[in-house]
Amino acid sequence: MKTKSWILVLTIAMTAICRAQTNFAISTPNSQFAFVVNGTNNNPTLTLTAGATYMFVMNTTPNFHPVVVATTNTLPAQPYSGDADQSPISTGTNFVTIPATDFPTNLWYICAIHGFSGLIKVVPPAATPPPPNTIVSIVLSPTNVTVTSTGTTTTYAFVPQFSSNLVSGTWLDVSNFASITNTFADGTNTTVFDRLEPVCGPNVFIRISQRPP
Secondary structure (H helix, E strand, O other): OHHHHHHHHHHHHHHHHOOOOEEEEEEOHHHOOOOEEOOEOOOOOEEEEOOOEEEEEEEOOOOOOOEEEEOOOOOOOOEOOOOOOOOOEOEEEEEEEOOOOOOOOEEEEEEOOOOOEEEEEEEOOOOOOOOOOEEEEEEEOOOEEEEEEEOOOOOOEEEEEEEOOOOOOOOEEHHHOOOEEEEEEOOEEEEEEEOOHHHHOOOOEEEEEEEOO
């Protein structure tokens, strides 16, 4: 029964987290008129890199401080679409994709009712974006995890990472805690590493980091 639970959590995480480079948790404790982002108060400035996808986890005062990523810092807020409909929400998750070219220089995360906001700076990509990577399967054995994906190349390092907490946890390279083998053939990358329950318990979330040479 424990094995089935681990597979379910891992599979759900892969469908979302493999898209995101960085998570931003946004809240308004005690209904305050300022955002807290990843523990930093007073609408901190965020920096996003073009060519990447970011996950914004909203947990603000319901029906009072709905937040949206917008193209202006004035009301009415003009949502930045990214790759999805970015409607103002108080609770939930929005993914924002910044294109590698022709990207906006500045965006804002803004309360759609009261108008207080924080600046989002968008900087050019440091290197040519890696090719899209799609997770095909995740298979567990009694001792190992096997992740199969397509779309990568041998140019970029293919680094699996894990966390046990999506909001406040730290993403760590699996290689720091478990042995890894990577095999690339015919457009498919197969990554095998030791199971991670001994390191972080039964709730294990996996994502893939592609790193330039």
